Amino acid sequence: MKRRDFFKSAFAMGAGLVGASALRPLYASQDLEEFRGPKVPDIDAVKVTEHCYMIPAMGPHPTPDNFGMFSNPGFVVTDAGVVVVDTGSSVQIGEMVLRQIKKVTDKPVVKLINTHFHGDHWLGNHAFVEANPDVEIYAHQLCIDNLKSGQDKFWFDFMQSNTNNKITGTVITLPNKTFAGGEEFEVGGVKFRIHHFGQMHTVSDLAVEVVTDKLVYTGDMVMRRVANMEDGSYRGTIDGLSKMAEMDIKHFVPMHGKADDVSLINEGIEFMETIYTSVEELYDEGLSDFEMKPIIMDKPFMKDVASKWPGYDSALGKFIVVAIKEVEKAMFS
Structure with missing residues (x-):
């Protein structure tokens, strides 16, 4: 050939x-x-x-x-x-x-x-x-x-x-x-x-x-x-x-x-901290990812800043699921 x-x-x-x-x-x-x-x-x-x-x-x-x-x-x-x-x-x-x-x-x-x-x-x-x-x-x-x-x-x-x-x-x-x-x-x-x-x-x-x-x-x-x-x-x-x-x-x-400038980094930190610390608290209360999502979306940083970012509506749920897995891993490791 x-x-x-x-x-x-x-x-x-x-x-x-x-x-x-x-x-x-x-x-x-x-x-x-x-x-x-x-x-x-x-x-x-x-x-x-x-x-x-x-x-x-x-x-x-x-x-x-x-x-x-x-x-x-x-x-x-x-x-x-x-x-x-x-x-x-x-x-x-x-x-x-x-x-x-x-x-x-x-x-x-x-x-x-x-x-x-x-x-x-x-x-x-x-x-x-x-x-x-x-x-x-x-x-x-x-x-x-x-x-x-x-x-x-x-x-x-x-x-x-x-x-x-x-x-x-x-x-x-x-x-x-x-x-x-x-x-x-x-x-x-x-x-x-x-x-x-x-x-x-x-x-x-x-x-x-x-x-x-x-x-x-x-x-x-x-x-x-x-x-x-x-x-x-x-x-x-x-x-x-x-x-x-x-x-x-x-x-x-x-x-x-x-x-x-450094504001990009500070926003990145606040975004990650808002999701992770919220998931830690809500997981301890026994909430599911579906129940967590509207509560997290109502946080001031999420409403005022992150909601304007591409992918926010479509991907935030996946971010919460990943955070739950990390919280569970930290709890049981």
């Missing part, structure tokens, strides 16, 4: 391009071009500080209309090259990010950092490896472990399904180097520090501090959005965000929502 016919057969069966080890040599093959999803429209990068940029999401959730571009890839321009923080949900988004970087600088991309294992933060790695096979891709070891245990395929399928197959052509491309947290390094005169506060949004969350600019890329550890807490910890998030609030930082860039 000819290679072109092989790939047509594979896609017809729904196999897709999901095996990086076997397909890596074919990244640049013209045979694959006809199987790629559509190009993602350019979104100009927003300059946050002297060296730091973000590319705003096209929506709060992945849809066919936004091509799965629902998080904010970031990048830091230094004299020696560009450091990218999270690469988006597909090769197409990664290619779009590269185009925006080239509008800002002709410096090469020298390092990628994936903040955690959810697919909108690493599936775009493919584009950067295609552009430079030797690029370093960093993540926490627990991120790599989760991806290798099946989260890689899960997130590919999730993004493919939610975009109506518009990430087609994306090759799963995992991080190849690790940060454990606490690392400090310099690239082209810009100082960086990596933080891992334990389990927050996931067990593998990394925060990337650009020390020179007093800025932190927070990943999904904080966001004015109610979406996914299944892999996280309330108590871990409250503790981690409390440490972040004490840092000498002027700018926090979440991967969902707008960059802001």
Whole structure:
């Protein structure tokens, strides 16, 4: 069977391009071009500080209309090259990010950092490896472990399904180097520090501090959005965000929502504390999750602030269920 016919057969069966080890040599093959999803429209990068940029999401959730571009890839321009923080949900988004970087600088991309294992933060790695096979891709070891245990395929399928197959052509491309947290390094005169506060949004969350600019890329550890807490910890998030609030930082860039000052962190703490402490009290009174929800929604912070966040009405119930499980685990451990 000819290679072109092989790939047509594979896609017809729904196999897709999901095996990086076997397909890596074919990244640049013209045979694959006809199987790629559509190009993602350019979104100009927003300059946050002297060296730091973000590319705003096209929506709060992945849809066919936004091509799965629902998080904010970031990048830091230094004299020696560009450091990218999270690469988006597909090769197409990664290619779009590269185009925006080239509008800002002709410096090469020298390092990628994936903040955690959810697919909108690493599936775009493919584009950067295609552009430079030797690029370093960093993540926490627990991120790599989760991806290798099946989260890689899960997130590919999730993004493919939610975009109506518009990430087609994306090759799963995992991080190849690790940060454990606490690392400090310099690239082209810009100082960086990596933080891992334990389990927050996931067990593998990394925060990337650009020390020179007093800025932190927070990943999904904080966001004015109610979406996914299944892999996280309330108590871990409250503790981690409390440490972040004490840092000498002027700018926090979440991967969902707008960059802001420490008020973003303080709101994140209050949101998590409101849910968790309320669930602790109401669980002790014997209430079910359905009974808890209207009581929690009536709390001042929830009515005045959180109710305006994307996903509040649809996902708050899931957040309460996760909080109940964590309360039970704490009670019986």
